[in-house]
Amino acid sequence: MLELRLVQGGLLKKVLDSLKDLVNDANFDCSATGFSLQAMDSSHVALVALLLRSEGFEHYRCDRNLSLGMNLSNMAKMLKCAGNDDIVTIKADDAADSVTFMFESPNQDKIADFDMKLMDIDSEHLGIPEAEFQAIVRMPSAEFARICKDLSTIGDTVVISVTKEGVKFSTRGDIGTANIVCRHNTSVDKPEEATIIEMEETVSLTFALRYMNSFTKATPLANQVTISLSSDLPVVVEYKVAEMGHIRFYLAPKIEE
């Protein structure tokens, strides 16, 4: 038996909106730790890892580890029917072939339940080793989204370079080139407006903008995004999900051969 009650149901809507264009079908894994997902995009270039810790739910019952295979586009359709302020409860029996989403309005005057068919999905997990990063950039998530969107109108790839000067996002295309530099800046009114650059070594990596733009669908989840870079390793683009977890996108770099 699985029963997860999330008071901030709107968070789950935002999580699905950030995943559904990247991944078609995925297994949601439920354990005592929390509600999690690991999935690759269809071309196996990017990987997404979601964790919503059990403590973040108002009620979390998971009698035994359970894997729920869902079509994310269909799940997003169901969750769109919930109000942004609704309380969302996810329910499933141990051997169930469906999952129930229950939506309660904040003042309890409307209660809805939606039943969605589950799928059998063959998926293997990848072990993600702990890595020491050469550079970690924390910046406003809306700014990062704006940069990715702007650069993708000019080129297909972005070179992200971190030096003492700051973090530089560069692209080139048929019409010309573009460079955007963001400097370390903590002299801001609100902490979420800060750009914090921690650099052990200079690093410069190239990535497909199409994927970066897809990751920025998670922007409504968090005011800040963390971009972790190391030579020849996938970049990690992380958004916090309130105080209860995170969504991490990993993208393999394009390597000169």
Next chain:
Amino acid sequence: ENVQYNIEKYFERF
């Protein structure tokens, strides 16, 4: 020309 490897090149399956 840059080469795009799959993510599996970096992370092991288990």
